[in-house]
Amino acid sequence: MGEDFLPYKTRLEYLGFDLRGIRLVPGSYTAQAFITTDLDDNQITAFHPGAMSASHTHAIDTVPDIxxxxxxxxxxxxxxxxxxxxxxxxxxxxxxxxxxxxxxxxxxxxxxxxxxxxxxxxxxxxxxxxxxxxxxxxxxxxxxxxxxxxxxxxxxxxxxxxxxxxxPAVPADQVVDPTGCGDAYRAGLVYGLSHHWDWNRTGRLASLLGSVKIACRGGQNHTLTRAQLNEKLQEKFGFSLDS
Structure with a gap:
């Protein structure tokens, strides 16, 4: 991360993320993407890699218990x-x-x-x-x-x-912004894989999370409690995180 990381660090700490794997790169800004989306959800992205260009200097063995x-x-x-x-x-x-x-x-x-x-x-x-x-x-x-x-x-x-x-795709409550939907989908994949779910359950969780994301503007402005997610999973697919 770059020297501008502090406000985002505060947010990540508030959300409970483990930040042991993050390293600051002096003299750099954190990577930034500016995405323009048209009414058909076509996108053009302007990107500045910043500190990301130094990622190869940060080996995975600096983080324990991966x-x-x-x-x-x-x-x-x-x-x-x-x-x-x-x-x-x-x-x-x-x-x-x-x-x-x-x-x-x-x-x-x-x-x-x-x-x-x-x-x-x-x-x-x-x-x-x-x-x-x-x-x-x-x-x-x-x-x-x-x-x-x-x-x-x-x-x-x-x-x-x-x-x-x-x-199957999960119909969104409303289509507001596709930015970050793929990342939300992958969050479902990671959860399912790390909990040794089968692909039917894993894919359906991923699909639901993508649907939740597209209804909110911005890549990280949607919120969902565990109880709300369980309710949506039960409604759409007949299972929950705990079943």
């Missing part, structure tokens, strides 16, 4: 090194390349898949990976334990083994 990882859009070297470090340490991780996909060649993406346990992409990113590697998404999916492809209002699909599991 049981699962996520390699998501970051500095190019940071993504390469953290994936390799997770793999060498025997720590399962989700490869979520997102906007970082154009940074890598086809062979480099295949190395990521050799190291990763799971893959998560949207339909556009899935096609981009296929174009870069020369392999279909179905072929790419065989290289990890499971590959998840989100498809917006059409829901999502989980490719695992010889099975393709369809996950």
């Amino acid at each position: 049981t699962m990882g996520v390699v998501s859009p970051d500095g190019r070297e940071g993504m390469l090194q953290h994936a390799r470090q997770f793999h060498e340490a025997g720590i399962p991780f989700l490869f979520d390349p997102g906007q970082g996909l154009p940074l890598f060649s086809g062979p480099e993406l295949l190395v990521f898949l050799e190291q990763a346990t799971w893959l998560a992409v949207n339909d556009y990113e899935a096609q981009l990976m296929a174009n870069k590697t020369g392999l279909s998404f179905e072929q790419l999916a065989t290289r990890v334990d499971a590959a998840i492809m989100t498809q917006g209002a059409q829901g999502s699909r989980v490719f695992t083994g010889n099975e393709v599991i369809s996950i």
Whole structure:
């Protein structure tokens, strides 16, 4: 993080996050993204990486007790090194390349898949990976334990083994802002994976969280208590976090 991190640090502490893995980079600002969204939810993003460019200098072994990882859009070297470090340490991780996909060649993406346990992409990113590697998404999916492809209002699909599991989209109360919906979906994936849920439950939790997010403006302004989430899960899918 950059020298402007303090107000956000206060917010994260208020929310109860463990900040032991965060390091400040002197002379840098925290990475910033400015996203313009039109009425059809098309987006243009202006991005300044700032302190993120130093992510490769921060090894995963500086944080104790890691049981699962996520390699998501970051500095190019940071993504390469953290994936390799997770793999060498025997720590399962989700490869979520997102906007970082154009940074890598086809062979480099295949190395990521050799190291990763799971893959998560949207339909556009899935096609981009296929174009870069020369392999279909179905072929790419065989290289990890499971590959998840989100498809917006059409829901999502989980490719695992010889099975393709369809996950329904949850209609939003209102569509306000798609920014951060993919991240909310991935929060559901991480929760389900870390609690050893099956893919039907994991995908449905992820789908619901994406639906909750899209009804709020901004990537982090939505709130949901455990009781409220359980109520929504029970209403939509007939299960809860505790059942």
